[in-house]
Amino acid sequence: MEHIGKKIWAIADCHIPGRSNGPEPEMTSHETFCFLNLSKAPANVKIMMYFSNRNPVGPYWLEIPAERTLHIRLNLLKDPEPIPRDTDFAALVESDIPIVLQQTRLDSRQSENALFSTVPFSY
Amino acid sequence: MEHIGKKIWAIADCHIPGRSNGPEPEMTSHETFCFLNLSKAPANVKIMMYFSNRNPVGPYWLEIPAERTLHIRLNLLKDPEPIPRDTDFAALVESDIPIVLQQTRLDSRQSENALFSTVPFSY
Amino acid sequence: MEHIGKKIWAIADCHIPGRSNGPEPEMTSHETFCFLNLSKAPANVKIMMYFSNRNPVGPYWLEIPAERTLHIRLNLLKDPEPIPRDTDFAALVESDIPIVLQQTRLDSRQSENALFSTVPFSY
Amino acid sequence: MEHIGKKIWAIADCHIPGRSNGPEPEMTSHETFCFLNLSKAPANVKIMMYFSNRNPVGPYWLEIPAERTLHIRLNLLKDPEPIPRDTDFAALVESDIPIVLQQTRLDSRQSENALFSTVPFSY
Numbered sequence: 001m002e003h004i005g006k007k008i009w010a011i012a013d014c015h016i017p018g019r020s021n022g023p024e025p026e027m028t029s030h031e032t033f034c035f036l037n038l039s040k041a042p043a044n045v046k047i048m049m050y051f052s053n054r055n056p057v058g059p060y061w062l063e064i065p066a067e068r069t070l071h072i073r074l075n076l077l078k079d080p081e082p083i084p085r086d087t088d089f090a091a092l093v094e095s096d097i098p099i100v101l102q103q104t105r106l107d108s109r110q111s112e113n114a115l116f117s118t119v120p121f122s123y
Numbered sequence: 124m125e126h127i128g129k130k131i132w133a134i135a136d137c138h139i140p141g142r143s144n145g146p147e148p149e150m151t152s153h154e155t156f157c158f159l160n161l162s163k164a165p166a167n168v169k170i171m172m173y174f175s176n177r178n179p180v181g182p183y184w185l186e187i188p189a190e191r192t193l194h195i196r197l198n199l200l201k202d203p204e205p206i207p208r209d210t211d212f213a214a215l216v217e218s219d220i221p222i223v224l225q226q227t228r229l230d231s232r233q234s235e236n237a238l239f240s241t242v243p244f245s246y
Numbered sequence: 247m248e249h250i251g252k253k254i255w256a257i258a259d260c261h262i263p264g265r266s267n268g269p270e271p272e273m274t275s276h277e278t279f280c281f282l283n284l285s286k287a288p289a290n291v292k293i294m295m296y297f298s299n300r301n302p303v304g305p306y307w308l309e310i311p312a313e314r315t316l317h318i319r320l321n322l323l324k325d326p327e328p329i330p331r332d333t334d335f336a337a338l339v340e341s342d343i344p345i346v347l348q349q350t351r352l353d354s355r356q357s358e359n360a361l362f363s364t365v366p367f368s369y
Numbered sequence: 370m371e372h373i374g375k376k377i378w379a380i381a382d383c384h385i386p387g388r389s390n391g392p393e394p395e396m397t398s399h400e401t402f403c404f405l406n407l408s409k410a411p412a413n414v415k416i417m418m419y420f421s422n423r424n425p426v427g428p429y430w431l432e433i434p435a436e437r438t439l440h441i442r443l444n445l446l447k448d449p450e451p452i453p454r455d456t457d458f459a460a461l462v463e464s465d466i467p468i469v470l471q472q473t474r475l476d477s478r479q480s481e482n483a484l485f486s487t488v489p490f491s492y
Contacts, residue, residue: 004133004215004246010373012438012471013403013486022233026209034136036173036213050405050438069135069173069213086395090405090438090469092373100213100244102135106237107484110391114475114484115230115237116362117136119244121469121488123373127256127338127369145356149332157259159296159336192258192296192336223336223367225258229360238353238360239485240259242367250379250461250492268479272455280382282419282459315381315419315459346459346490348381352483361476361483363382365490 002039005098006122011091014049016075018085019109029108030073033093036100037064043095049083050090057081064099071104093120125162128221129245134214137172139198141208142232152231153196156216159223160187166218172206173213180204187222194227216243248285251344252368257337260295262321264331265355275354276319279339282346283310289341295329296336303327310345317350339366371408374467375491380460383418385444387454388478398477399442402462405469406433412464418452419459426450433468440473462489 017029037043042065048058060077064070074083083089093101104117140152160166165188171181183200187193197206206212216224227240263275283289288311294304306323310316320329329335339347350363386398406412411434417427429446433439443452452458462470473486 004131005244008373010405010407010469012405012469013401013440013473015440027233032136034211034213036133036135036215038133038173038215050407050436052438052440056436067173067179069175069211071136071138071175071211088403088438088440090403092405092407100133100135102241102243104136104239105484105486107482108233110396110477110482113230113233113237114360114482115228115239116473116484116486117226117228117239117241118471118486118488119241120471121374121491122244127254128367150356155259157334157336159256159258159338161256161296161338190296190302192298192334194259194261194298194334223256223258225364225366227259227362231356236353236356236360237483238351238362240349240351240362240364242364245367250377251490273479278382280457280459282379282381282461284379284419284461313419313425315421315457317382317384317421317457346379346381348487348489350382350485354479359476359479359483361474361485363472363474363485363487365487368490 003098004038005100007095007098008123009093009101009120011103011120014089014091016085017107017109021108027108027113030106032071032073032104034071034102035064036069039097040066042066043097043099046094048092052088126221127161128223130218130221131246132216132224132243134226134243137212137214139208140230140232144231150231150236153229155194155196155227157194157225158187159192162220163189165189166220166222168218171215175211249344250284251346253341253344254369255339255347255366257349257366260335260337262331263353263355267354273354273359276352278317278319278350280317280348281310282315285343286312288312289343289345292340294338298334372467373407374469376464376467377492378462378470378489380472380489383458383460385452385454386476386478390477396477396482399475401440401442401473403440403471404433405438408466409435411435412466412468415463417461421457
C-alpha cells in the first residue's frame with residue numbers, strides 16, 4: 001500500500017474560470033486537485049504554479065492524512081498568494097511519499113456545466 | 124490475453140452527484156466503474172472506499188466473468204454500506220488477476236448532462 | 247517513428263448512445279476510435295468487442311495507412327455484425343505494428359452535447 | 370526537474386470545430402495544446418500534423434521558455450499553413466528536452482460548451 005502512487009505529478013493545463021452559473025458552491029466553476037494517500041503516514045505535498053509570462057509562484061503546502069482523500073479547489077489556496085482567475089497556468093506537485101492525483105475541472109461559465117477529468121503526467 | 128491489464132487501480136476523484144435531470148435511469152447522475160476481463164478465468168475484485176474525514180469503508184466485492192465487461196454504477200453497491208451522495212471519496216481496486224478499468228461520470232445536476240471518463244492510475 | 251505507439255490497446259467503457267439531438271452527422275451521438283499510424287507501413291488492426299452477457303464478437307478489421315490518422319465511428323462497423331446501441335461493451339484492439347489510439351465519445355442524447363476523450367490502457 | 374516529462378508525444382484525435390457559440394475568444398471552439406517546461410532551458414518543439422487522406426503537414430515550430438507554461442490554440446498556427454476546420458487530424462510533438470503536454474478541446478458548436486482534456490500518449 002505504501003508504494004501505490006507517485007511522488008511527482010505535473011499538470012500542464014490549469015485554469016480557474018472567472019465566471020459561473022448555478023447554485024454555489026456546488027456549481028461554481030472550479031479547478032480541483034484530488035489526492036489519495038493510501039499509506040499509513042500523512043503525505044506532505046508541495047505545489048509550484050507555473051505561468052506563461054512570469055516566474056513560478058509557490059510553494060503551496062498541503063497535508064494529506066493517512067488513508068484519506070483530499071479534493072481541493074485551487075481557488076482556496078491563498079498562501080503565498082491567491083491564483084488569478086481566467087489565467088493559463090500549470091502545476092508541479094511533489095510529495096514526500098507516493099500519492100495518487102486526479103485533476104477535475106467544472107466549467108459553468110455557460111448556463112450548463114462542462115466537466116473534464118484527467119490522471120496527470122507522473123514521474 | 125491473461126496478462127493484459129493490472130491488478131491494482133487507484134481512483135482519486137469519486138463523487139456521486141445527489142441530483143439529476145432527464146429520464147431515469149439513463150440520465151441519472153452516476154459514477155461508473157467499467158471493468159474488462161480479457162482472461163479465461165473470472166476476476167475477483169475487492170474495492171475499498173476512502174473518504175476525507177473518516178476511515179476507509181469496505182471491502183466491496185465484485186466478480187467479473189471471463190471475457191466479459193462489467194459497467195457498474197457505484198450507487199448500486201450496498202454491502203457493507205451504501206456510498207453517500209454529494210460526498211468526496213476515492214477508491215482502491217484490487218483484482219486477483221489483471222483487469223482493465225475505466226472510470227466514467229455522468230453529471231446531470233443541471234438540465235444538460237456533463238460527462239468525463241479517465242483511465243485511472245494503475246500499479 | 248516506427249516504434250511510437252503500442253500493439254495492444256484495451257478500452258473498458260464503450261457505449262453508443264441510441265438517441266441524438268442536433269444536425270447529422272456532426273452532432274449524432276457517437277463512440278469514435280482515433281488511430282494514428284506514424285510508421286512508413288500500413289497497420290492491420292483487429293478489434294474484438296466484449297459484452298456483459300454474451301461471448302465476444304469479432305474480429306472487426308481495419309487498415310490504417312502509413313503516416314495517416316483514421317477517426318472511425320464504431321456505429322459504422324458492420325462486419326461481422328453491427329454493434330447494438332444503448333449497450334455496454336468493451337474493446338480489445340490489436341495491431342501488427344505500433345499505433346496510437348484515442349477514444350472519444352460525443353453524447354447528444356440531451357439537447358446540448360457532452361464530450362469525453364481518453365487515451366486507453368495499452369500493453 | 371530537467372528530467373520531468375517526455376520528448377515525444379502523439380495525439381491521435383485532433384479536431385478544430387468549425388462553429389462556435391458564446392463570447393469570443395473565450396467560448397470560441399478550440400483545440401489547445403498545453404505545454405509545461407520545468408527545466409532551466411527553453412524547449413524547442415516541432416509539431417507534425419497527420420491527416421486521413423493526404424501527406425503530413427509541417428513542421429510547425431514553437432519555443433516554450435524555461436519554467437513556463439504555454440497553452441496554444443491550434444487555430445493560431447499559420448506556418449507553414451493554417452489547419453483546416455472540421456477536419457480529422459492527429460499530431461506528433463517532438464521536443465529537444467523533456468516537456469509535459471496536455472490536450473484540451475472546447476466544443477461550443479451547440480449553445481452550451483462541451484469540454485475534454487487528456488494527457489496524450491508519450492514515448
